[in-house]
Amino acid sequence: MTLALYTHVDMLGHRPREGHPERPARLSAVTDALSEASDLELEVREAPLIEPDDLALAHDPEYVAALMAQAPTHGVLRLDEDTEMSPGSMRAARRAAGAVTAAVRSVASGEIERAFCAVRPPGHHAGRRFPMGFCLFSNVAVAAKAAQAAGLRRVAVADFDVHHGNGTQDIFQSDPNLFFASVHESPGWPGTGDPSETGIGNVFNATVAPHAPRAAWRAAFEGLMAHMDAFAPDLVLISAGFDAHADDPLAEQELLEEDFAWATDAILSVARARAKGRVVSSLEGGYDLSALGRSALAHVRALHGG
């Protein structure tokens, strides 16, 4: 099976200040690792620039317009203590949301079954009306709404980034046809994602302690997959953050590359049973360049082969 890979060099043009962990080299680390793997058959596709109307599927249109108006022409604009915009950021953010949305539409039309989107800035902390945690637009939430509009009514997001996907939860929590499952470190940034946060019964949060054994992380993830199976999605989206890796500087988990392959296989098992194998994965975090490249490769290999 050929796997579609959506990406674009414009996403290197999002340049937070020097020393910011969410840096352009992250994207190169992922695309280099994938292009050096001779066993993968990847069909590289250009991520399109998403239009404001599509962003408004998940975001308040006034938020979209205000963020576009704020985009700087020089220097770096700080939106909060973590989230910044450089002159290339809006174009990068529109490519990132455009990638996942285009991938989902190709899956909805039956043209492809699966895709991986190598994108930045990431998206899962951006809510309906706010940027947060390096994220400007919620790439997977916009894509989920586009999938619904394209006839895939029930959409699940599996989020294995080490941080809680509070933005996705914000957008999903009142729609019974959307499902959100997140495993994340607690205590940890952003401090949300307690298991008691359940939306309207469509949100499932699982927490793992700092330095939790890998088996504990896997057990937590398996519990989430049982809920996703019961939801019976038509499409599964993955918020694929690799910052639960043992080498990551932003968290205290102990995962190795093979754990991300294992998690991907667990997601694919539900997708094959419930969603005709339809899966679109989108890069979120991961801040050690070597671990990020190796982990994304393990994930894409599993997506490709499973």
Ligand SMILES: [Zn+2]
């Ligand atoms: Zn993260």
